[in-house]
Amino acid sequence: MPNAHDTLFRMLADPTRRAIFERLCREGEQTVGKLTAHAGVSQPAVSKHLGVLKQAGLVRDRHEGRQTHYSAQLSALTPLIDWTSEMTGFWENRFDDLEDLLKRMDQ
Numbered sequence: 001m002p003n004a005h006d007t008l009f010r011m012l013a014d015p016t017r018r019a020i021f022e023r024l025c026r027e028g029e030q031t032v033g034k035l036t037a038h039a040g041v042s043q044p045a046v047s048k049h050l051g052v053l054k055q056a057g058l059v060r061d062r063h064e065g066r067q068t069h070y071s072a073q074l075s076a077l078t079p080l081i082d083w084t085s086e087m088t089g090f091w092e093n094r095f096d097d098l099e100d101l102l103k104r105m106d107q
Contacts, residue, residue, distance in 0.1 A: 004079035011056040016041055017049040021058055024072035031067050 012018045020035055032050065036043045050070055053059040057076040062069045 029069045029071040
């Protein structure tokens with residue numbers, strides 16, 4: 001069973017899907033029509049991508065009359081933020097170890 005950050009990486013690996021998510025992050029809530037106008041793909045393709053993002057918890061939809069409005073759920077990125085922090089700590093420790101080794105070699 002994939003863990004949360006594996007799922008999020010997979011969801012955001014598609015460039016169109018990632019662009020839709022980024023647009024929602026930057027510009028806030030939008031309708032499918034508005035997202036389609038800037039996506040470079042058809043409305044059914046945008047809707048499919050939004051469905052995948054919604055299933056992953058990355059977007060939320062809100063119905064108003066005949067229109068559906070989508071918004072980014074930034075809290076869904078927490079597993080990626082945690083993973084990035086973990087990797088940052090790992091590499092910082094490795095660089096510190098390398099620096100120590102190089103100093104010892106210079107002596």
